[in-house]
Amino acid sequence: MNLPTEALTPGSAKTFYIETFGCQMNVHDAEKLAGTLISRGYRPVETHEEADLILYNTCSIREKAAEKVFSRLGTLKKAYRNNPKVIGVLGCVAQQEGERIFERAPQVSLVCGSASYTKLPDLLEQLEAGNRRVTGLDLDTDECFETELTRRDNPFRAYLTIIEGCDQRCAFCVVPTTRGPERSRPSDKILAECRRLVDEGYTEIQLLGQIVNAWEDPAPARLSFAELLGRVAEIAGIRRVRFTTSHPRYFTPEIVQAIESHPTLCDQIHLPEQSGSTRVHSRMLRGYSREEYLAKIDCIRRAKRAISISTDIIVGFWGEATGDFEQTMTLLDAVEYDQVFSFKYSPRPNTAAAGYEDSVPEEEKGRRLSALQEHQRQIQLRRNQAAIGDEFEVLVESYQPRLGQAVGRTTSNRVVNFPGAPEWVGRYFHVRVTAAGPNSLVGVRADRADSGGMTR
Ligand code: SAM
Secondary structure (H helix, E strand, O other): OOOOHHHHHOOOOOEEEEEOOOOHHHHHHHHHHHHHHHHOEEEEEEHHHOOEEEEEEEEEOOHHHHHHHHHHHHHHHHHHHOOOEEEEEEEEHHHHHHHHHHHHHOOOOOOOOOOOHHHHHHHHHHHHHHOHHHHOOOOOOOOOOOOOEEEEEEOOEEEEEEEEEOOOOOOOOOOOHOOOOOOOOHHOOOOOOOHHHHHHOOOOOEEEEEEEEHHHOOOOOOOOHHHHHHHHOOOOOOOOEEEOOOOOHHOOHHHHHHHHHOOEEEEEEEEEEEEEOHHHHHHOOOOHHHHHHHHHHHHHHOOOOOOOEEEEEOOOOOOOOOHHHHHHHHHHHHOOEEEEEEOOOOOOOOOOHHHHHOOOOOOHHHHHHHHHHHHHHHHHHHHHHOOOOEEEEEEEEEEEEEOOEEEEEOOOOOOOEEOOHHOOOOEEEEEEEEEEEOOOOEEEEOOOOOOOOOOO
């Protein structure tokens, strides 16, 4: 097959298209990848048809997510049989499958895991020089992916990764083998980037990490995670700071105290529980019991400011008996989460549980997932209905022209739809809640004046 390497030769008008699957960290990786490409003279385009270089930034957390990329590659193969393009597979599937991707999808030229993104300029150079196949698959790194330029997609909320990789080795999870060991960015770099973002007009910053609260400051300041939250929250011009994902094992009362004492730290914590059963936690190698988890929840609930809590739950993990699942259901009542992200267990390669029998039948996993989601729906409906009549500050994230509705988000991460205008996107308003569903609220603009101007 002839590769159109002339399309990637320096000096020519090179275009790229990135499609991203998966979590916020992947979304932010794509923003940094785009920045790296733009620095090398590439121009972003909206469709793969227009692109010289097509990149898939992949997720392999569950099997379905990993398979999506191969289905996309199949489509490209047919579409560009007579006009091949330069195609790259990046991220978790790239790391997991490695050079096997070339066998399964021979049209691919670049395979690179996230732990090797710092090498991307070299890899691009090799492609531009006409190399047919290039790989970045080294996991053994202590470097974070720093970029001169980051092309952020969202004009008012900036993602900022503070810790890469993961050392937890939960029995179900591919992340440690796809993203490599934990490496934290120094506090001075993080704070400098936050200040730059404020200067650029961002008012909301979301700190990211697979285990964000495992962050350890390599800078001489040696800030704790809670201290870092406080420092970011104190930067003049910042109105909202969020952080995700926290692990219960590293969750300290100091984080709650930081939220209590900094109004700009959002009243929202995402704390994955995974199961309500200590027996299942122990098989998952999560490092805490149901009681220890509930003690952390109690600490959050006792905060001087009400804090909304969300979680992740996996149903049907290896050996999950009916009694274990019932404990997960009673946990929903005990915590009364504001939001739950729930998944059927999907066995993954290179994980501790990969060698065990996937003992809960698919049908039973589906039944448990539906029961859990229905139960949680009722809880959310009740909690949201209790907010009718309350007033919230929302940041408008989008506008639905068909309904004439602005879509805003509260600091506690609730979505509120209210009559609005397209130019309100990026602005803050006070809204009074008039109706509630399980997943969102409906409101009207409260009488007080708009609390802020355009964010940029
Ligand atoms: N690193 C975070 C932690 O461990 O708490 C979560 C990151 S992961 C991208 C998001 C969620 O996907 C996990 O919290 C878990 O509920 C779910 N997940 C991970 N591996 C899974 C698997 N093999 N099958 C089903 N769900 C899975």
